[in-house]
Amino acid sequence: AQRVTQPEKLLSVFKGAPVELKCNYSYSGSPELFWYVQYSRQRLQLLLRHISRESIKGFTADLNKGETSFHLKKPFAQEEDSAMYYCALFMDSNYQLIWGAGTKLIIKP
Amino acid sequence: DTGVSQDPRHKITKRGQNVTFRCDPISEHNRLYWYRQTLGQGPEFLTYFQNEAQLEKSRLLSDRFSAERPKGSFSTLEIQRTEQGDSAMYLCASGTGKETQYFGPGTRLLVL
Numbered sequence: 001a002q003r004v005t006q007p008e009k010l011l012s013v014f015k016g017a018p019v020e021l022k023c024n025y026s027y028s029g030s031p032e033l034f035w036y037v038q039y040s041r042q043r044l045q046l047l048l049r050h051i052s053r054e055s056i057k058g059f060t061a062d063l064n065k066g067e068t069s070f071h072l073k074k075p076f077a078q079e080e081d082s083a084m085y086y087c088a089l090f091m092d093s094n095y096q097l098i099w100g101a102g103t104k105l106i107i108k109p
Numbered sequence: 110d111t112g113v114s115q116d117p118r119h120k121i122t123k124r125g126q127n128v129t130f131r132c133d134p135i136s137e138h139n140r141l142y143w144y145r146q147t148l149g150q151g152p153e154f155l156t157y158f159q160n161e162a163q164l165e166k167s168r169l170l171s172d173r174f175s176a177e178r179p180k181g182s183f184s185t186l187e188i189q190r191t192e193q194g195d196s197a198m199y200l201c202a203s204g205t206g207k208e209t210q211y212f213g214p215g216t217r218l219l220v221l
Contacts, residue, residue: 004151009149034209043112043113043212043213043214043215044152044200044202044212045211045212046209046210046211049209086151086152088151094157094164094165095140095142095157095164095165096154096157096165096167097142097152097154097210098154099151099152099153100151101149101150101151102149102150102151
C-alpha cells in the first residue's frame with residue numbers, strides 16, 4: 001500500500017545547527033515527492049519537489065530510491081524556519097497526494 | 110488576493126445538521142481537490158475534479174458527503190447529517206498539473 005512516513009512529530013534544534021526532517025515512502029510506481037510547509041497561521045504551501053532539484057530557502061531534498069527516502073535538509077537553521085513540514089507522495093494513477101503526518105520544526109534561538 | 114479562497118472559515122453545527130462549504134480556486138486552474146485534516150495528521154484526500162468532472166473519490170467519502178463543481182469553477186462540499194467525527198479542517202486546493210497544488214486557508218468544522 002502507498003504510504004508516507006514522517007517518524008518525528010517534533011524536531012527542535014538550535015539556530016545555526018543543521019536540520020534533517022525525515023520522510024520515507026512506500027510506493028510500487030515511480031515516486032514523485034514533495035515537501036509542503038505550513039507557517040503559523042498561514043496556509044499550506046509548496047516548499048520543493050524532487051523533480052525540480054531546486055533549493056528553496058536553503059532547503060534541499062534528495063530522492064533515494066534504494067532507501068525509499070526523501071529527507072529534507074538545511075545546513076544552518078534559521079528561526080523563521082519554525083513551521084510544520086509535510087512530505088507528500090503524488091500518485092499518477094489517480095492524481096492523489098498521500099501525506100505524511102507532518103513534523104513540527106522548532107528553531108531555538 | 111488571487112489565491113484559493115474558502116468560505117466559511119469556521120463552522121459550528123449541531124450533530125445531524127447539514128453543512129456546505131465553498132471553494133473558489135485560482136481562476137485558470139482546471140484541477141480542484143478537497144482534503145480533510147484532523148489534529149496531528151496530514152491532509153487526507155477526499156475528492157478531485159478536473160474541470161466539472163469528479164474523477165476520483167476517496168473511500169473516506171461516505172454517502173453523507175457530496176461535492177460538486179458545476180461550471181468547472183467554484184466547488185461545494187456538502188456534509189449531510191453531520192456527526193462528531195466529521196469535525197476537522199476541510200482544505201481545498203487547485204492546480205493545473207500534478208506538480209503543485211495551491212491550498213486555500215481551510216474551513217474548520219466543529220460538530221457539537
